[in-house]
Amino acid sequence: MKSITIKGSERESVGKKSTKALRNAGKVPCVVYGGDKPLHFSADELAFRDLVYTANAHTVAIELENGTKVNAVMQDIQFHPVTDNIMHIDFYQLFEDKPVTMNIPVRLQGNSPGVRNGGRLLFRKRKLAIKALPDKLPDFFDVDISKLRIGQNIAVSSLLNDDFTILHPDSTTVVQVKTARTAIVTDDEDEETDEEGAEASAEGAEAPAEEVAQE
Numbered sequence: 001m002k003s004i005t006i007k008g009s010e011r012e013s014v015g016k017k018s019t020k021a022l023r024n025a026g027k028v029p030c031v032v033y034g035g036d037k038p039l040h041f042s043a044d045e046l047a048f049r050d051l052v053y054t055a056n057a058h059t060v061a062i063e064l065e066n067g068t069k070v071n072a073v074m075q076d077i078q079f080h081p082v083t084d085n086i087m088h089i090d091f092y093q094l095f096e097d098k099p100v101t102m103n104i105p106v107r108l109q110g111n112s113p114g115v116r117n118g119g120r121l122l123f124r125k126r127k128l129a130i131k132a133l134p135d136k137l138p139d140f141f142d143v144d145i146s147k148l149r150i151g152q153n154i155a156v157s158s159l160l161n162d163d164f165t166i167l168h169p170d171s172t173t174v175v176q177v178k179t180a181r182t183a184i185v186t187d188d189e190d191e192e193t194d195e196e197g198a199e200a201s202a203e204g205a206e207a208p209a210e211e212v213a214q215e
Contacts, residue, residue: 001137003059003071004051008043010064028086032062032072034093039070045086052077052086055105055126057139060091071134073102094134101167103127104138106174110146114177119150125174128156132164143174150177 011018011029019029022042032039041064051058051074062070072091080087094100105127115121128141141159148154153176156168 001057001059001134001139003061005061005063006043006047006051007063008041008047008065010066010068011040011042014040023085023087028089030089030091032070032091032093033075034072034095035070039068039093048086048089057102057104057137059094059134059137062091073100096134099131099133100137101129101131102137103129104141106141106143108175109142109144112145112148112177114148114150114152117150118180119177120180121145122176122178123174124176125156125168125172128159128174129167130164131167136163138164141174145175148175148177150179152177 008030011022014029022029026045027042028045028048029042030040032041039062041062051060060072060074062068062072070091071094073094074089075092076090078087078089079085092100106123106125108123112119112121130137143154143159145154153173155170156166156172156174157170159166159174160170
């Protein structure tokens with residue numbers, strides 16, 4: 001997984017006054033959990049642009065002015081309710097031998113024949129929560145929908161991998177194609193319809209004969 005470097009300064013004071021002063025100066029107060037003790041630091045709000053305002057998932061390399069370096073993942077973020085400025089970010093420190101939980105984005109590949117025939121594509125899970133060692137974290141889940149027809153779906157069960165654990169039931173639907181009013185019946189569906197129609201016609205042809213026999 002790709003990593004983004006965040007350069008900042010360790011916070012000497014974590015009180016409300018110092019936190020407010022940091023925000024007024026365009027900096028974001030942050031804390032890293034998971035180590036021996038929480039690490040409090042701050043960085044310019046612009047430094048988090050490529051981490052926060054993207055659909056991609058990244059790990060973070062935090063580099064502080066005092067020489068401290070920590071690898072982490074973002075766990076929680078708070079925005080101002082009016083301005084949408086970043087108010088606070090929580091990180092979780094990464095260790096090579098310790099699994100971490102992270103949300104990984106899903107990318108759809110190909111064109112669904114069901115959609116081409118007028119079906120409605122429903123993208124149920126744009127991100128999937130997984131648990132894995134840091135070096136096993138994937139950048140994306142690539143889901144091929146090139147064979148997805150009307151009425152079909154792709155579930156978590158088709159994305160299982162020995163490198164990580166997906167924290168959703170195997171039956172969870174990731175993407176599906178549902179019937180729409182404008183849907184066009186495919187050749188396969190035409191054949192089924194013709195067979196059903198032929199059987200119905202045969203039954204209809206026999207009915208009058210039975211009625212005559214009864215009379």
